Amino acid sequence: MAPLSAVSGVLSRLTTLVRSGDLDEIREIISRAYSPYELQCLGDAREFSAWYAESDFPGITVSGLSYGSPDLNAETLIRPQPLGTYLLVCEVTRGWVKVSSPGREECCVGPGETYVLDPYRSFRVHWSPGAQMITVRVAKETVERAAADALGVDAPVRARFALGGPVSPQAGRTWAGISGVIRREVLGDGIARTNPLVAAQLTQTAAGLLVATQRLITPGADARRTGTVSHAAVRRAMTLVEERPDRPHTLADLATSARVSPRALQEAFRRHLDTTPLGYLREVRLERAHQDLLTAAHDGSATVSEIAHRWGFGNLGRFAAQYRRRYGHPPSRTLGVESKRSPASPPQTAATEWGSHADGIPTGHTGQ
Numbered sequence: 001m002a003p004l005s006a007v008s009g010v011l012s013r014l015t016t017l018v019r020s021g022d023l024d025e026i027r028e029i030i031s032r033a034y035s036p037y038e039l040q041c042l043g044d045a046r047e048f049s050a051w052y053a054e055s056d057f058p059g060i061t062v063s064g065l066s067y068g069s070p071d072l073n074a075e076t077l078i079r080p081q082p083l084g085t086y087l088l089v090c091e092v093t094r095g096w097v098k099v100s101s102p103g104r105e106e107c108c109v110g111p112g113e114t115y116v117l118d119p120y121r122s123f124r125v126h127w128s129p130g131a132q133m134i135t136v137r138v139a140k141e142t143v144e145r146a147a148a149d150a151l152g153v154d155a156p157v158r159a160r161f162a163l164g165g166p167v168s169p170q171a172g173r174t175w176a177g178i179s180g181v182i183r184r185e186v187l188g189d190g191i192a193r194t195n196p197l198v199a200a201q202l203t204q205t206a207a208g209l210l211v212a213t214q215r216l217i218t219p220g221a222d223a224r225r226t227g228t229v230s231h232a233a234v235r236r237a238m239t240l241v242e243e244r245p246d247r248p249h250t251l252a253d254l255a256t257s258a259r260v261s262p263r264a265l266q267e268a269f270r271r272h273l274d275t276t277p278l279g280y281l282r283e284v285r286l287e288r289a290h291q292d293l294l295t296a297a298h299d300g301s302a303t304v305s306e307i308a309h310r311w312g313f314g315n316l317g318r319f320a321a322q323y324r325r326r327y328g329h330p331p332s333r334t335l336g337v338e339s340k341r342s343p344a345s346p347p348q349t350a351a352t353e354w355g356s357h358a359d360g361i362p363t364g365h366t367g368q
Contacts, residue, residue, distance in 0.1 A: 010183045011064040011093065011134055014053035026050040033063070034088070035081045043074035047129075050076075055186050057193045059203030061137040062186045070095060070130030078125050080117075086137050087159070088117040089210065091179070095131030100124050105163045105273060106283065114175065116161040116214050136182055138207055146207035147216065162215035164274055171213035178209045217272050233258040234268050237277055245284045246311070251277055285311040286326050289319075293334040304331045 018029045027039045030052050041048040047068065054063040067076035090099075091114045100106035101121050109115050117123055119140045140159070147159040166172035185192035185202060192199040237258040241249065254277045255262040269277050289311045296302045305316055308331070313319035323331045 010062075010187065011053070011132070013187045014055050014062065014064045016051065016053040019049075019051045021046075021049040023048060026052075030065070035083050037078050037080035040077045041074050042077055042126075043129075044072075045074075047072040047074035048076070056137075057186055057199045058196060059139065059142065059199055060182055060186060060206065062183055063135045063137065064132070065135065066094070066130065066132035067127045068129040068131070072129055074129055076127040076131075078127070080123060080125070082122055083117060083119040084140075085119065086139050087119060087143050087161070087210070089136045089138070089175075089179070089214075090115055090117065090133050091135070092131065092133045095128040097128070097131050097133065098126040099163060100287075101163065106287075107163045107165070109165075114165055114172070115163050116210070118159065118161045120158065120160060134183075136179060136206070138203065138210065142203055142207045143210060146204065146211045149208070150211050159211065160217045162217050162273065164215050166213050167215055175209060175213040178206055182206060233260045233265060234272050237265060237269075238280065241277075241281050241284050245281065245288055248312070249278075249281055254278075254281075282322070283326075285313070286322060289313070289323070289331070290327060290334065293331055297335050304335055307331075 017033070018026060020026055023039055023041065023045070027037070030039075030050070031037055033052060033054065049068060051066045052063065053065075054061055056062065067078075068074050090097075090109075092109045092111055094111060096108055096110045098106065098108045099115055099117075101123055107115060144157055144159045147157045166175055181190075182202065184190055185199075190198075192202050237254040240254060240257045251262045251266070255265045258265050260268070265277055269275055269280060273280060275283070289307050292302060292307045292310065293304070296307065302310075304320075308314075308316055308319040313322075320330050320332075327334065
Protein backbone atom coordinates (compact mmCIF):
# COMPACT_ATOMS: atom_id res chain seq x y z
CA MET A 1 0.00 0.00 0.00
CA ALA A 2 1.37 3.42 -0.96
CA PRO A 3 2.12 5.79 1.95
CA LEU A 4 -0.82 8.12 2.48
CA SER A 5 1.50 11.12 2.24
CA ALA A 6 2.43 10.04 -1.29
CA VAL A 7 -1.24 9.63 -2.20
CA SER A 8 -1.98 13.12 -0.88
CA GLY A 9 0.71 14.43 -3.20
CA VAL A 10 -1.02 12.72 -6.12
CA LEU A 11 -4.35 14.30 -5.21
CA SER A 12 -2.82 17.77 -5.27
CA ARG A 13 -1.71 17.22 -8.88
CA LEU A 14 -5.14 16.34 -10.26
CA THR A 15 -7.12 18.95 -12.21
CA THR A 16 -9.80 20.43 -9.95
CA LEU A 17 -13.22 20.58 -11.60
CA VAL A 18 -15.20 21.92 -8.66
CA ARG A 19 -14.69 23.07 -5.07
CA SER A 20 -17.93 24.34 -3.61
CA GLY A 21 -20.40 24.35 -0.75
CA ASP A 22 -23.39 24.42 -3.11
CA LEU A 23 -25.23 21.07 -3.03
CA ASP A 24 -26.88 21.56 -6.42
CA GLU A 25 -23.65 22.53 -8.16
CA ILE A 26 -21.77 19.56 -6.68
CA ARG A 27 -24.58 17.17 -7.59
CA GLU A 28 -24.63 18.36 -11.20
CA ILE A 29 -20.88 18.21 -11.79
CA ILE A 30 -20.20 14.90 -10.04
CA SER A 31 -23.25 13.30 -11.66
CA ARG A 32 -21.69 14.09 -15.02
CA ALA A 33 -18.33 12.70 -13.92
CA TYR A 34 -19.61 9.42 -12.39
CA SER A 35 -23.35 8.69 -12.68
CA PRO A 36 -26.54 10.50 -11.61
CA TYR A 37 -26.77 10.41 -7.84
CA GLU A 38 -28.63 11.68 -4.80
CA LEU A 39 -26.64 13.85 -2.42
CA GLN A 40 -27.61 14.63 1.17
CA CYS A 41 -25.84 16.59 3.90
CA LEU A 42 -26.38 14.87 7.26
CA GLY A 43 -26.12 17.84 9.56
CA ASP A 44 -25.85 21.61 9.24
CA ALA A 45 -25.94 22.43 5.51
CA ARG A 46 -23.70 25.43 6.20
CA GLU A 47 -20.92 22.95 6.99
CA PHE A 48 -21.22 21.17 3.65
CA SER A 49 -18.48 21.41 1.05
CA ALA A 50 -17.05 19.16 -1.63
CA TRP A 51 -14.07 18.91 -3.94
CA TYR A 52 -13.69 16.88 -7.12
CA ALA A 53 -10.67 16.59 -9.44
CA GLU A 54 -9.54 14.19 -12.17
CA SER A 55 -6.98 13.41 -14.87
CA ASP A 56 -6.84 10.58 -17.41
CA PHE A 57 -5.33 8.92 -20.43
CA PRO A 58 -7.22 6.65 -22.87
CA GLY A 59 -8.74 3.79 -20.87
CA ILE A 60 -8.21 4.98 -17.30
CA THR A 61 -9.30 7.98 -15.23
CA VAL A 62 -7.86 8.88 -11.82
CA SER A 63 -10.08 11.07 -9.63
CA GLY A 64 -9.98 12.70 -6.22
CA LEU A 65 -13.09 13.42 -4.16
CA SER A 66 -13.84 14.74 -0.68
CA TYR A 67 -16.90 15.86 1.24
CA GLY A 68 -17.01 18.20 4.22
CA SER A 69 -14.27 19.14 6.64
CA PRO A 70 -12.61 17.02 9.36
CA ASP A 71 -12.91 20.05 11.65
CA LEU A 72 -16.71 20.17 11.37
CA ASN A 73 -19.54 17.70 12.05
CA ALA A 74 -21.50 17.43 8.80
CA GLU A 75 -21.50 13.95 7.29
CA THR A 76 -22.55 13.22 3.71
CA LEU A 77 -24.71 10.49 2.19
CA ILE A 78 -24.69 9.76 -1.55
CA ARG A 79 -26.76 7.27 -3.54
CA PRO A 80 -25.32 6.91 -7.05
CA GLN A 81 -27.22 5.05 -9.74
CA PRO A 82 -25.50 1.95 -11.20
CA LEU A 83 -22.29 3.01 -12.93
CA GLY A 84 -23.23 1.22 -16.14
CA THR A 85 -20.14 1.37 -18.33
CA TYR A 86 -17.20 1.22 -15.94
CA LEU A 87 -15.87 -0.06 -12.62
CA LEU A 88 -14.53 2.15 -9.88
CA VAL A 89 -11.73 1.15 -7.50
CA CYS A 90 -11.85 3.49 -4.49
CA GLU A 91 -9.07 4.06 -1.94
CA VAL A 92 -9.87 6.09 1.16
CA THR A 93 -7.08 8.53 2.02
CA ARG A 94 -8.69 10.37 4.96
CA GLY A 95 -11.57 9.68 7.32
CA TRP A 96 -13.86 6.73 6.65
CA VAL A 97 -16.74 5.77 4.40
CA LYS A 98 -19.43 3.15 4.91
CA VAL A 99 -20.45 1.68 1.56
CA SER A 100 -23.38 -0.66 1.06
CA SER A 101 -25.36 -2.31 -1.67
CA PRO A 102 -28.78 -2.00 -0.02
CA GLY A 103 -29.93 -5.28 1.48
CA ARG A 104 -26.85 -7.16 0.25
CA GLU A 105 -23.40 -6.14 1.45
CA GLU A 106 -21.85 -3.42 3.57
CA CYS A 107 -18.36 -2.50 4.67
CA CYS A 108 -16.65 0.36 6.46
CA VAL A 109 -13.41 1.50 4.82
CA GLY A 110 -10.67 3.57 6.46
CA PRO A 111 -7.45 5.25 5.31
CA GLY A 112 -5.35 3.07 2.98
CA GLU A 113 -8.18 0.58 2.36
CA THR A 114 -9.94 -0.05 -0.96
CA TYR A 115 -13.23 -1.32 -2.32
CA VAL A 116 -14.67 -1.88 -5.81
CA LEU A 117 -17.99 -0.62 -7.22
CA ASP A 118 -19.13 -2.74 -10.15
CA PRO A 119 -21.54 -1.44 -12.85
CA TYR A 120 -24.54 -3.62 -12.09
CA ARG A 121 -26.07 -2.39 -8.85
CA SER A 122 -26.78 0.74 -6.86
CA PHE A 123 -24.83 1.74 -3.78
CA ARG A 124 -25.09 4.00 -0.73
CA VAL A 125 -21.91 5.68 0.50
CA HIS A 126 -21.89 7.40 3.89
CA TRP A 127 -18.92 9.77 4.29
CA SER A 128 -17.47 10.93 7.60
CA PRO A 129 -16.78 14.69 7.85
CA GLY A 130 -13.80 15.54 5.64
CA ALA A 131 -13.45 12.02 4.22
CA GLN A 132 -11.38 11.88 1.06
CA MET A 133 -10.59 9.24 -1.54
CA ILE A 134 -8.77 8.62 -4.78
CA THR A 135 -10.41 6.45 -7.43
CA VAL A 136 -9.32 4.54 -10.53
CA ARG A 137 -11.97 4.16 -13.25
CA VAL A 138 -11.67 1.33 -15.81
CA ALA A 139 -14.10 0.55 -18.63
CA LYS A 140 -16.44 -2.38 -17.98
CA GLU A 141 -15.63 -4.04 -21.30
CA THR A 142 -11.90 -4.03 -20.52
CA VAL A 143 -12.41 -5.65 -17.11
CA GLU A 144 -14.86 -8.23 -18.43
CA ARG A 145 -12.49 -9.29 -21.18
CA ALA A 146 -9.82 -9.72 -18.49
CA ALA A 147 -12.26 -11.79 -16.42
CA ALA A 148 -12.97 -14.02 -19.42
CA ASP A 149 -9.23 -14.51 -19.97
CA ALA A 150 -8.76 -15.43 -16.32
CA LEU A 151 -11.58 -17.99 -16.54
CA GLY A 152 -10.47 -19.41 -19.88
CA VAL A 153 -13.71 -18.62 -21.72
CA ASP A 154 -14.19 -17.02 -25.13
CA ALA A 155 -16.91 -14.45 -24.45
CA PRO A 156 -16.76 -11.61 -21.92
CA VAL A 157 -18.38 -12.36 -18.56
CA ARG A 158 -20.28 -10.12 -16.19
CA ALA A 159 -17.56 -9.11 -13.74
CA ARG A 160 -19.22 -8.67 -10.34
CA PHE A 161 -17.21 -7.75 -7.26
CA ALA A 162 -17.86 -8.05 -3.54
CA LEU A 163 -17.27 -5.02 -1.32
CA GLY A 164 -14.77 -6.76 0.95
CA GLY A 165 -11.54 -5.42 -0.57
CA PRO A 166 -8.59 -7.46 -1.92
CA VAL A 167 -8.58 -11.24 -1.55
CA SER A 168 -5.43 -11.16 0.63
CA PRO A 169 -2.80 -8.75 1.99
CA GLN A 170 -0.45 -9.84 -0.79
CA ALA A 171 -3.14 -9.08 -3.38
CA GLY A 172 -3.65 -5.68 -1.78
CA ARG A 173 0.04 -4.88 -2.15
CA THR A 174 -0.03 -5.99 -5.79
CA TRP A 175 -2.97 -3.72 -6.56
CA ALA A 176 -1.31 -0.83 -4.70
CA GLY A 177 1.74 -1.30 -6.94
CA ILE A 178 -0.17 -1.08 -10.22
CA SER A 179 -2.29 1.74 -8.82
CA GLY A 180 0.86 3.74 -8.11
CA VAL A 181 2.08 3.17 -11.68
CA ILE A 182 -1.27 4.30 -13.05
CA ARG A 183 -1.19 7.51 -11.04
CA ARG A 184 2.31 8.37 -12.21
CA GLU A 185 1.42 7.72 -15.83
CA VAL A 186 -1.88 9.60 -15.71
CA LEU A 187 -0.26 12.63 -14.10
CA GLY A 188 2.36 12.89 -16.80
CA ASP A 189 5.53 11.33 -15.33
CA GLY A 190 5.48 8.45 -17.84
CA ILE A 191 4.83 7.98 -21.56
CA ALA A 192 1.32 6.49 -21.49
CA ARG A 193 -0.34 9.88 -22.09
CA THR A 194 1.44 10.25 -25.43
CA ASN A 195 1.85 6.59 -26.46
CA PRO A 196 -1.51 4.85 -27.17
CA LEU A 197 0.11 1.41 -27.25
CA VAL A 198 1.60 1.83 -23.78
CA ALA A 199 -1.69 3.25 -22.52
CA ALA A 200 -3.61 0.24 -23.87
CA GLN A 201 -1.13 -2.24 -22.39
CA LEU A 202 -1.22 -0.54 -18.99
CA THR A 203 -5.02 -0.48 -19.04
CA GLN A 204 -5.19 -4.20 -19.87
CA THR A 205 -2.66 -5.01 -17.14
CA ALA A 206 -4.65 -3.00 -14.62
CA ALA A 207 -7.86 -4.83 -15.59
CA GLY A 208 -6.17 -8.23 -15.28
CA LEU A 209 -4.77 -7.38 -11.84
CA LEU A 210 -8.14 -6.01 -10.73
CA VAL A 211 -9.73 -9.38 -11.53
CA ALA A 212 -6.87 -11.27 -9.85
CA THR A 213 -6.64 -9.20 -6.66
CA GLN A 214 -10.24 -8.24 -5.83
CA ARG A 215 -13.17 -10.41 -4.71
CA LEU A 216 -14.78 -11.50 -7.96
CA ILE A 217 -18.30 -12.90 -7.52
CA THR A 218 -19.47 -13.64 -11.02
CA PRO A 219 -21.43 -16.68 -12.28
CA GLY A 220 -18.70 -17.50 -14.78
CA ALA A 221 -16.12 -17.75 -12.02
CA ASP A 222 -18.27 -19.99 -9.85
CA ALA A 223 -19.18 -22.35 -12.67
CA ARG A 224 -15.52 -23.18 -13.26
CA ARG A 225 -14.67 -23.98 -9.64
CA THR A 226 -15.11 -27.73 -9.32
CA GLY A 227 -17.05 -28.86 -6.29
CA THR A 228 -18.32 -25.40 -5.25
CA VAL A 229 -21.86 -24.13 -5.09
CA SER A 230 -22.86 -21.81 -7.94
CA HIS A 231 -23.23 -18.21 -6.84
CA ALA A 232 -26.80 -18.48 -8.16
CA ALA A 233 -27.58 -20.48 -5.00
CA VAL A 234 -26.38 -17.61 -2.84
CA ARG A 235 -28.40 -15.15 -4.90
CA ARG A 236 -31.58 -17.24 -4.50
CA ALA A 237 -31.20 -17.27 -0.72
CA MET A 238 -30.34 -13.55 -0.66
CA THR A 239 -33.42 -12.75 -2.73
CA LEU A 240 -35.69 -14.60 -0.32
CA VAL A 241 -34.15 -12.76 2.64
CA GLU A 242 -34.38 -9.36 0.97
CA GLU A 243 -37.96 -9.82 -0.19
CA ARG A 244 -39.27 -11.25 3.10
CA PRO A 245 -36.90 -10.36 5.94
CA ASP A 246 -39.88 -10.34 8.33
CA ARG A 247 -40.42 -14.10 7.94
CA PRO A 248 -39.01 -16.52 10.58
CA HIS A 249 -36.48 -18.07 8.22
CA THR A 250 -34.38 -21.03 9.29
CA LEU A 251 -31.19 -22.28 7.68
CA ALA A 252 -33.18 -25.20 6.25
CA ASP A 253 -35.71 -22.79 4.70
CA LEU A 254 -32.97 -20.78 3.01
CA ALA A 255 -31.19 -23.89 1.76
CA THR A 256 -34.43 -25.19 0.28
CA SER A 257 -35.00 -21.91 -1.56
CA ALA A 258 -31.39 -22.03 -2.85
CA ARG A 259 -31.81 -25.69 -3.91
CA VAL A 260 -28.68 -26.86 -2.07
CA SER A 261 -27.94 -28.49 1.27
CA PRO A 262 -27.70 -26.33 4.42
CA ARG A 263 -23.98 -27.09 4.75
CA ALA A 264 -23.30 -26.20 1.10
CA LEU A 265 -25.20 -22.93 1.48
CA GLN A 266 -23.21 -22.01 4.59
CA GLU A 267 -19.93 -22.70 2.79
CA ALA A 268 -21.04 -20.63 -0.21
CA PHE A 269 -22.01 -17.65 1.96
CA ARG A 270 -18.69 -17.74 3.79
CA ARG A 271 -16.75 -17.91 0.52
CA HIS A 272 -18.67 -15.19 -1.33
CA LEU A 273 -19.81 -12.83 1.44
CA ASP A 274 -17.70 -13.82 4.47
CA THR A 275 -20.81 -14.47 6.56
CA THR A 276 -23.46 -17.15 7.14
CA PRO A 277 -27.00 -17.24 5.71
CA LEU A 278 -28.51 -16.38 9.09
CA GLY A 279 -25.84 -13.76 9.72
CA TYR A 280 -26.83 -12.18 6.42
CA LEU A 281 -30.49 -12.30 7.47
CA ARG A 282 -29.61 -10.46 10.67
CA GLU A 283 -27.73 -7.78 8.72
CA VAL A 284 -30.70 -7.17 6.42
CA ARG A 285 -33.00 -6.89 9.43
CA LEU A 286 -30.62 -4.48 11.15
CA GLU A 287 -30.62 -2.31 8.03
CA ARG A 288 -34.44 -2.33 7.90
CA ALA A 289 -34.58 -1.46 11.61
CA HIS A 290 -32.09 1.36 11.03
CA GLN A 291 -34.25 2.81 8.24
CA ASP A 292 -37.36 2.59 10.43
CA LEU A 293 -35.51 4.37 13.26
CA LEU A 294 -34.50 7.18 10.89
CA THR A 295 -38.13 7.53 9.81
CA ALA A 296 -39.39 7.48 13.38
CA ALA A 297 -36.86 10.15 14.32
CA HIS A 298 -38.77 12.53 12.04
CA ASP A 299 -42.39 11.53 12.63
CA GLY A 300 -42.37 9.82 16.05
CA SER A 301 -44.16 6.81 14.58
CA ALA A 302 -42.47 4.12 16.72
CA THR A 303 -40.20 3.41 19.67
CA VAL A 304 -36.94 1.48 19.70
CA SER A 305 -38.60 -1.56 21.24
CA GLU A 306 -41.44 -1.54 18.70
CA ILE A 307 -39.03 -1.40 15.79
CA ALA A 308 -36.77 -4.07 17.28
CA HIS A 309 -39.70 -6.44 17.75
CA ARG A 310 -41.02 -5.63 14.28
CA TRP A 311 -37.79 -7.04 12.83
CA GLY A 312 -37.57 -10.08 15.07
CA PHE A 313 -35.17 -8.86 17.76
CA GLY A 314 -36.75 -10.15 20.95
CA ASN A 315 -33.84 -9.31 23.24
CA LEU A 316 -33.54 -5.49 23.32
CA GLY A 317 -30.13 -5.55 24.99
CA ARG A 318 -28.72 -7.82 22.29
CA PHE A 319 -30.36 -5.70 19.58
CA ALA A 320 -28.77 -2.56 21.02
CA ALA A 321 -25.35 -4.21 21.18
CA GLN A 322 -25.56 -5.47 17.58
CA TYR A 323 -26.84 -2.10 16.41
CA ARG A 324 -23.99 -0.27 18.15
CA ARG A 325 -21.41 -2.56 16.54
CA ARG A 326 -22.99 -1.94 13.14
CA TYR A 327 -23.63 1.82 13.31
CA GLY A 328 -21.28 3.04 16.03
CA HIS A 329 -23.97 4.29 18.44
CA PRO A 330 -27.11 2.93 20.19
CA PRO A 331 -30.49 2.83 18.42
CA SER A 332 -31.89 5.43 20.83
CA ARG A 333 -29.44 7.92 19.41
CA THR A 334 -30.63 7.34 15.86
CA LEU A 335 -34.17 7.86 17.07
CA GLY A 336 -33.20 11.09 18.85
CA VAL A 337 -30.15 13.04 17.60
CA GLU A 338 -28.80 11.04 14.64
CA SER A 339 -27.53 14.07 12.72
CA LYS A 340 -25.40 15.29 15.66
CA ARG A 341 -23.41 12.16 16.37
CA SER A 342 -19.64 12.41 16.57
CA PRO A 343 -17.58 11.00 13.69
CA ALA A 344 -14.69 10.04 15.93
CA SER A 345 -15.53 6.32 16.08
CA PRO A 346 -16.51 4.85 12.68
CA PRO A 347 -18.99 1.98 12.76
CA GLN A 348 -17.55 -1.51 12.65
CA THR A 349 -17.73 -3.30 9.33
CA ALA A 350 -20.50 -5.76 8.71
CA ALA A 351 -17.92 -8.38 7.82
CA THR A 352 -16.23 -8.00 11.23
CA GLU A 353 -19.54 -8.26 13.02
CA TRP A 354 -20.60 -11.30 11.02
CA GLY A 355 -17.32 -13.00 11.80
CA SER A 356 -17.78 -12.51 15.54
CA HIS A 357 -21.40 -13.60 15.84
CA ALA A 358 -21.71 -16.83 13.84
CA ASP A 359 -25.35 -17.15 12.83
CA GLY A 360 -26.50 -14.27 15.05
CA ILE A 361 -29.70 -15.90 16.36
CA PRO A 362 -31.35 -13.90 19.19
CA THR A 363 -32.84 -15.99 21.97
CA GLY A 364 -36.36 -17.10 21.19
CA HIS A 365 -36.37 -16.08 17.50
CA THR A 366 -35.82 -18.74 14.88
CA GLY A 367 -33.62 -17.74 11.99
CA GLN A 368 -32.37 -14.47 13.47
